Every structure is written in structure tokens, then in C-alpha cells.
Amino acid sequence: MSIPDALAALSSFLGEGYSCSKSDLDVHGQSESYFPQTAPDAVLYPKSTDEVAGILRICAEHGCPVIGFGTGTSLEGQAMALSGGVSVDFSKMDQVLEIRPEDMIVRVQPGCTREALNVRLRDTGLFFPVDPGANASLGGMAATRASGTTAVRYGTMRDNVIALEVVLADGRVIRTGSAAPKTSAGYDLTGLFVGSEGTLGLMTELTLKLQGQPEAISAAVCGFETIGNAVDAVIETIQMGLPMARIEFLDTDSVKAVNAYSGLKIAECPQLLVEFHGSAKAVAEQSENFGEIIADHGGSGYEWATRAEDRSALWAARHNAYFAILASRPNTRAVVTDLCVPISQLAQAVEETRADIAASPLAGPILGHVGDGNFHAILLLEDGNVEELAVAKQLADRMAQRALRLGGTITGEHGVGVGKMPHMQAEHGDGWAIMADIKRALDPDNIMNPGKMVRLN
Amino acid sequence: MSIPDALAALSSFLGEGYSCSKSDLDVHGQSESYFPQTAPDAVLYPKSTDEVAGILRICAEHGCPVIGFGTGTSLEGQAMALSGGVSVDFSKMDQVLEIRPEDMIVRVQPGCTREALNVRLRDTGLFFPVDPGANASLGGMAATRASGTTAVRYGTMRDNVIALEVVLADGRVIRTGSAAPKTSAGYDLTGLFVGSEGTLGLMTELTLKLQGQPEAISAAVCGFETIGNAVDAVIETIQMGLPMARIEFLDTDSVKAVNAYSGLKIAECPQLLVEFHGSAKAVAEQSENFGEIIADHGGSGYEWATRAEDRSALWAARHNAYFAILASRPNTRAVVTDLCVPISQLAQAVEETRADIAASPLAGPILGHVGDGNFHAILLLEDGNVEELAVAKQLADRMAQRALRLGGTITGEHGVGVGKMPHMQAEHGDGWAIMADIKRALDPDNIMNPGKMVRLN
Numbered sequence: 001m002s003i004p005d006a007l008a009a010l011s012s013f014l015g016e017g018y019s020c021s022k023s024d025l026d027v028h029g030q031s032e033s034y035f036p037q038t039a040p041d042a043v044l045y046p047k048s049t050d051e052v053a054g055i056l057r058i059c060a061e062h063g064c065p066v067i068g069f070g071t072g073t074s075l076e077g078q079a080m081a082l083s084g085g086v087s088v089d090f091s092k093m094d095q096v097l098e099i100r101p102e103d104m105i106v107r108v109q110p111g112c113t114r115e116a117l118n119v120r121l122r123d124t125g126l127f128f129p130v131d132p133g134a135n136a137s138l139g140g141m142a143a144t145r146a147s148g149t150t151a152v153r154y155g156t157m158r159d160n161v162i163a164l165e166v167v168l169a170d171g172r173v174i175r176t177g178s179a180a181p182k183t184s185a186g187y188d189l190t191g192l193f194v195g196s197e198g199t200l201g202l203m204t205e206l207t208l209k210l211q212g213q214p215e216a217i218s219a220a221v222c223g224f225e226t227i228g229n230a231v232d233a234v235i236e237t238i239q240m241g242l243p244m245a246r247i248e249f250l251d252t253d254s255v256k257a258v259n260a261y262s263g264l265k266i267a268e269c270p271q272l273l274v275e276f277h278g279s280a281k282a283v284a285e286q287s288e289n290f291g292e293i294i295a296d297h298g299g300s301g302y303e304w305a306t307r308a309e310d311r312s313a314l315w316a317a318r319h320n321a322y323f324a325i326l327a328s329r330p331n332t333r334a335v336v337t338d339l340c341v342p343i344s345q346l347a348q349a350v351e352e353t354r355a356d357i358a359a360s361p362l363a364g365p366i367l368g369h370v371g372d373g374n375f376h377a378i379l380l381l382e383d384g385n386v387e388e389l390a391v392a393k394q395l396a397d398r399m400a401q402r403a404l405r406l407g408g409t410i411t412g413e414h415g416v417g418v419g420k421m422p423h424m425q426a427e428h429g430d431g432w433a434i435m436a437d438i439k440r441a442l443d444p445d446n447i448m449n450p451g452k453m454v455r456l457n
Numbered sequence: 458m459s460i461p462d463a464l465a466a467l468s469s470f471l472g473e474g475y476s477c478s479k480s481d482l483d484v485h486g487q488s489e490s491y492f493p494q495t496a497p498d499a500v501l502y503p504k505s506t507d508e509v510a511g512i513l514r515i516c517a518e519h520g521c522p523v524i525g526f527g528t529g530t531s532l533e534g535q536a537m538a539l540s541g542g543v544s545v546d547f548s549k550m551d552q553v554l555e556i557r558p559e560d561m562i563v564r565v566q567p568g569c570t571r572e573a574l575n576v577r578l579r580d581t582g583l584f585f586p587v588d589p590g591a592n593a594s595l596g597g598m599a600a601t602r603a604s605g606t607t608a609v610r611y612g613t614m615r616d617n618v619i620a621l622e623v624v625l626a627d628g629r630v631i632r633t634g635s636a637a638p639k640t641s642a643g644y645d646l647t648g649l650f651v652g653s654e655g656t657l658g659l660m661t662e663l664t665l666k667l668q669g670q671p672e673a674i675s676a677a678v679c680g681f682e683t684i685g686n687a688v689d690a691v692i693e694t695i696q697m698g699l700p701m702a703r704i705e706f707l708d709t710d711s712v713k714a715v716n717a718y719s720g721l722k723i724a725e726c727p728q729l730l731v732e733f734h735g736s737a738k739a740v741a742e743q744s745e746n747f748g749e750i751i752a753d754h755g756g757s758g759y760e761w762a763t764r765a766e767d768r769s770a771l772w773a774a775r776h777n778a779y780f781a782i783l784a785s786r787p788n789t790r791a792v793v794t795d796l797c798v799p800i801s802q803l804a805q806a807v808e809e810t811r812a813d814i815a816a817s818p819l820a821g822p823i824l825g826h827v828g829d830g831n832f833h834a835i836l837l838l839e840d841g842n843v844e845e846l847a848v849a850k851q852l853a854d855r856m857a858q859r860a861l862r863l864g865g866t867i868t869g870e871h872g873v874g875v876g877k878m879p880h881m882q883a884e885h886g887d888g889w890a891i892m893a894d895i896k897r898a899l900d901p902d903n904i905m906n907p908g909k910m911v912r913l914n
Contacts, residue, residue, distance in 0.1 A: 100799070100801065101696070102692055102696075102799075102800065102801035103799040103800055103801045104695065104696065105799070125696070144641060145640075145641040145645075146641075147639060147641075151639060156639050156641075158639075158645065158648070159616065168887075168891070172887050173887075174885070174886060174887045174888040174891060175885075175886065175888065176885075176888055178799075178864060178865055178866045178884075179798075179799040179864045179865065180797040180798050180799055180829075180830055180831075180860075180864070180865040180866045180869065181797065181799070181800070181829045181830055181831075182604060182608060182613050182615075182797055182829050182831065182866075182869050182870065183602075183797060183866035183868065183869060184601060184602040184603070184604075184613075184652055184868050184869060184870050184871060184872045184873070185866045185867050185868045185872075185873060185877065185880075185881065185884055185885075186652070186873055186881060186884075186885060186888075186889070186892050186910060186911075187649060187652065187653055187657075187892045187895060187910075188602075188615065188645075188648045188649060188651070188652055189885075189888055189891060189892070191615070191645045191648035191649070192644060192645060192648070192649055192895075194645065195641055195643070195644065195645055196644055200644075211698070212695075212696055212697065212698040214698065215698075235559055238561065239558070239559075239561065239582070239669055240669065241668070241669040241671065241672075241735070241736075243700075278698070279698075279742060279746075281738070281739075281742050282738075282739050282742065285736060285738050285739065289736075340637040340638065340639055340640060341636075341637050342557070342559075342560040342562070342635075342636040342637055342638075343559065343560055343638070344557065344559035344560050372637075372638045372639050373637055373638050374637075374638075374639065403637075407635060407636045407637070408635055408636065408637035409635045409637045409639075409640035409642045410642050411640065411641050411642045412637065412639050412640060412641060413639065413641050414641060415641045415642075416641070416642060416643055420642065423642075424642065424643060427635075427642055427643075428631070428632075428633075428642075428643060428646075429631060429632065430625075430629050430630075430631045431631040431632065431633055431643075431646055432643070434625070434631060434646060434899065435643050435644045435646070437898040437899060438644060438649075438895060438898055438899075440898065441894040441895055441897065441898035442891065442894060442895075453643060453644075454643075
């Protein structure tokens, strides 16, 4: 194994698509949250599947680690070059390859971002629904099995990726899935690569499901006395079959930060942000039914924003909540963690987490995707303060343990990366060993994002 | 490797749960469609996960093949004991273990059938939506990634199984997934086992998503001049975002058979059967909108059955279509095959298939799940007539090739079994070799349903 030999061959193979400038290495060694700078030895900018296959052949020959890179917005250190090697940046493979309106699908390259895709789709009457907040690349979203505010209605990347082109660890190129809406022809390789965080191969093309733009959209904010009341209202709404497109929860601290940052005047109590999509009649009926449900649970201040600009302001505020919370304290970094539990356990999970954070010296607003049983804590710490970092990590560890105790999972949508590795054994038991067996079968020399996802020794 | 040694140990381990009576072997060697009788050496009736684990440990020690068995309704020979060994019949593991109404999930044993589950759910306001027609076991449905009439709204088994308990080839027991609605904690092992047809392990427990029983249901039959018109109406309906719960297609021959068998008087032309689920207002609005769409495409005879008994008669007739078609000719067996294409290609796929069958000496009505681009041909042949069987297989082979040429998949919901093995290389290319690598990693001695799904040499 020799990384220098690989670099020499890659430089010669890619020419201008090869970089080892300090700024490039720095950017690709950064993390969105609290992880230390961990730079690769070079950054590669392939322009085609053939170039990616060539990269993998060279790296396989020399045993050089390969880490896929989208927009660098992952939250658990997925892009860190723990053993050096090359970061494969897909920003030059960002095209929308084919829109098929009749089949309501689209083929894209992995570097295309979700916002760029939706701009391209604007005059088709279709849109791509998965919305993790960040304007992430679609390849990165698939690799981490992202979801976000709309998963309660439209599902996660697991549900919205129907086919892939993947370059394997030895440079072979395979296609998984097809343009057909379903299949029972063999193991679900598409589902295996989605969420594999670059440890089994690199995606070079994705086929995604699209949705029709709804005729009408209605959004609202609604305050509750307690988190339990808010969650009960959501459970009843789901059981009634009201098809919410979004249903988000913000705790009081999150609301305060959002108000200060975005100039809003939302009542400073636990809030639900909800959105309905459908025909004008259906949305009106759903809004009315939802109003009755929340009234039964003490909801107040319920007001519908049917004007597009009001809705945009509301969701922009929600999407900026992370930055709003960071801005609530100067010189701040954050341990951002997520968990997901059965919705019946959500109120307890939130309450316990809030009490745990309150008993610590840190601030940590809580917010999330209440319809999925999924929430985030944004644990704030002074940049460079190792004691605070240790406290934050302990809080995050207890959140993961709490999720498992309540029958849930250590991460609903942020993925494993480096941050959740310590909890994989507790969640999966011997299933984690099976994941390692699969990793060995597909990447016997462990060059694909090594050190993440599985334990091989 | 010694099957006799395994049988002796299994007989001693299971006592009454071990059978090698001729009738048991015959039943477990049968196929629902045209495959030859291929019996196991013994049939096992485990009563617990521990017993299944014990069975696998014994079979692993002696290299004895193990084939899972639900209700024997698979259509591609999935349960055939190609290399002998034991059939593990889950009929004594048929319990509903836990219903969690707040989380809208249920835990069941694999031998529980979908109808038995829905009877148990009747007074909860919830139901399990996946409906392949046969009253199959839920374990079998998961193993073959079944779907059926409601997949257009509620998805396939891929979408409705959220967690599993699986006994691996060496007897280890793992749990995949959790009761949380989503996860990004590692490779999607749940998705890997769903559709693996017993080649990677045996499921001993499933956690399934449930749906709220709709307040209102409306169903209708609607005739068209051509298949193309019917498909265009469906495409427009999907693009408009009308949430059909079911949308089924019957060709003229299928309608004739159904009328004769079920005493109905549906007009003998290409027909769509459609159903909407929702609130009374929403269903009324959707029905009205659908009526406008089909009128634009020359649909006629459109009439709503809102009474439960009328709807039941309609769907019973649809579910009995297979038997109706078999009954349309005496002393008949059938090659039942399915394919799935992007919906934009569906009319062409159906038309080409109909022309191919018409040019053959066989009758072969076509029907299917038009909202998914998925249809079946039921190719009728005289029992024991090898020439007709050869013709039917050639027609089925050309259907699989046609599906691939049109960008689809060789099977939408029947699975691979034995029947679709010859087409796996054409569909998956090197991806099929990757499936074999995964199989070797999880079942190194190839005891789990050997001879199916992958090619190991």
C-alpha cells in the first residue's frame, strides 16, 4: 500500500481535476459540526463515471483510501479522511441528466444539489420533496440516507431513490434498480448503497422519484403548553390519516433563537409548524380537522399562512434554526445530534433530554421532525473548550442510549460517520458484525471511507 | 455434508415438530404454478425462534439445505427443495405478538397470514394494506417482497416492513431495524432480507407498518376502447396527485373469465378497477376528478360502488381472476409471470405482450397493477403438455426481455425463485455477482435455499 504512488498516478490521470492545494485540503477536511480538521492527501474532481472508475482502479491498486464528498454538510464527520487518501468531490458532476414527467422520475449526477434540481423542475409541475434543510448534494443525501421536514409525507432518501449507478471498490460499474416503480428481482442493492456513507462504493448517478406540485399549500404555527400536548396532537393527527406534508417541533429555546435571528414574533412556548399539500378543497378540510385536533390538546395561536411569502418566511426561519441557535451565543460551535424513537415514546424522549441538558452547564435547544419521532439537540459550546466538548459528547451519548432504551435508533437521519460509531454495537448486536461481513465482501481491502460505519477487526 | 445425519439430529431435537410423512413432503414439494414436484427430505414445524435457531445450528453443522415455507403460494418455485434438505414450515409460528396503535405498527410471527392479521386488527381502526391476492403468510410476503393491488398507495413489503428478527445461517439471531419510523444507523439490513427469498436467513418476527382504516371508500369499474387510453388516464391521474388506493387493469379476456366465474356483467373491453380511500369529502372530490380524467380518455360505464358489499364483490372477483382464468379451460395449469416497466412504457409492454400471445397457440389473459407499471400474463396450458409448456416459457422469457428493453425489471412482485434465474444476469450485470458476494458473506456453506437467487460458481 502506498498513498504517494496512488497520488502520482491520480495526478497524471486527472490533470486539472487533481488538487493538493492547501485551501482545497482544508475545505475537504472540515466538518459542519465539532469534529477536528482531518484533511485528505488530495482532492479529486472527476467529470464522468469513467473518471470515477479510473480513480477507483488506481486507488485499489495502491490501497489508497477514497472518501466521497458532496457539499460537506454531513453532521457526523462522514467526510473526514481518517487514514488520509483522496477526497472525491462531485461538484463537477452536477447535471440533471433526464427528466421523465410521465414516469415522475429524474436522473441526476451525484453533485447536483436538491435546490438546483428543484429550480430545473420548476416549470414541469413536479418537485423533489426530500428536504434536510442544507442545500446538500443529492449524492450526499443518498449516501447518508437523509430525510428532513417532509419525510412524514414523502419519505426519506430510502423511499425516493429508485435506481443507482455505482462504482465499486475495484472500479467496476454497476446499475442497481431501474426506472420501474417497483421490483422483486433480487437483493435490494439500491437500498444497500443508500445510507452506506461511501463505505461500499461511490454513486455516480441517481434516479429519483418526483412528486406533483400541490395545487394548494397551507402552513401554520401553533403553540402548546407542554411538549406532551404537542406530541399527543400529532399522534392523533396521524391516526386520523390527515396527510401532513410537514410537522415540525421547536422547543421554547429554539423559538427564542429563531425569533431573534429571523425577526419573527412566534409565541415563546413549544410550537408545532405544520403544512398541508393537496387540492384547495382537501387542504381546507385538513386544516379545519387539524384545528379541531389541536384545540382538544390546548393548542393556541393557530393561524394559517396560505400566502406563499408568509410560508417561505416560516420555513426559511425553520431551516435557519441551526444558524439561529449558533448565533444565540458568540464564538460557538455545536455538537448536533439526532435520535429517533417510536412516536409514542417521543414526548418522554424529549422531556428526558431536556432535563438532562438543563442539569448540565450547556445550552441545547431541541427541535425536530415530530411526525417521524425524530429530533435534534444542538448542544452549544465555546469553540476550543475541551471541557464543554466532553460534556456535550456525554449528553449526546446519553441521548443515543435513551433512544435505544425507548425502542428507537441512535440516528434518524444524520447517519453514523464517526460520531455514532460507539453506539452501533448496542443498537445492532450481531447485526453489526453482519454489516462488517458485507463491507468485507464488497471492499475487501477497506479503501472505501475506512474507519466509518463498521468495525473490521 | 450429510443430510441423513442432519435429519436424525433434527428429529431428535424437534420430536413432534419433525415430519417425513409422504403427504407432508408432497405438500411442501408442490408449486402454485407449473414447476415440477420437488419435495424436501423432511418438514419441520418450529414453535419458537429458539427452535429455528436450533434447526439452523444443526443444518449448518451437517451442511443440510434449509428452505423457508409460508403458505406455498409463491409463483416462481421459491419453495422447491432443489437439493433436498428440510422445509421449515412457519404455520405454528402464526401469532400477532403486539399491536401498538399509537405507533401504528404491529409485531407478528412469520406464519401469521395477512387476512388473520386484519381480522385481529378489525376493532383497532387500523389495517395492514399490502394485498397480493392470496392469503399468504406475512413472512412469505416479506421474503418475496410481495405487493399487489394496493401498492400504488401504500407501497410494497419493502415499504411496510420496518424491523425483523432473523435467524442466520449459523444459528445466530439478529434484530434489524427498530420500532422507530426511520433510521440512518448503518446498512439497511431490513431491506436486504426483505426480498431475499430465504437465501440469507429465516425471518422469525416482523414489525409492520399499519394504516388507519379510511373513513370512506369508493370503488368503480370503467371501460376503455384501448389499453393505451386506459394507461393514459392512469398516468394523468397520478400526475394530478389523486391518491388512488388501487388501480387495476383487466384485458378483455380477463374480463370475460371473471364475468363467467363470478357472475358479473362487466363490459367486455379493457377495464380499470379503481378505489379511493379517505374522508367522505376527499373521496367524493377524488371520484369526481377521476371521472373527468377518464371522460377525456374515452372511458365509459363509470359507476361508483360505495356500498361495502358491492365493493367486496368487485375485489373478490379481481382476486379470483387467477382461478377464473384457470377455470376458463378444463384440465389447465398456468405459467404465471409478471414484469414491471416505467408507466410511460406500460401500454407498449401490454400491447406487445398481447400480440405475442395472440400469435402463439396459447390463451393468456393479461391483468395487473397499472399504477405501478406491473402486469401479469396467465399463460394457460394443458396439464402435462410439454410442447405447450415450452411455448409458454418462451412467451414468459420474451416478456422478461421486453421488460428490460423498455427500462423495467423482470419481475415486479413475484420474485426470482427458479423461474426468473435465467434473466438475472441480463437485468443486473455485475450487480448479480455482487449479490452472490453478499450471499457468500452471509451463508458461506450455501445451505439457505440453495440454487435460488444467485449463481455461486
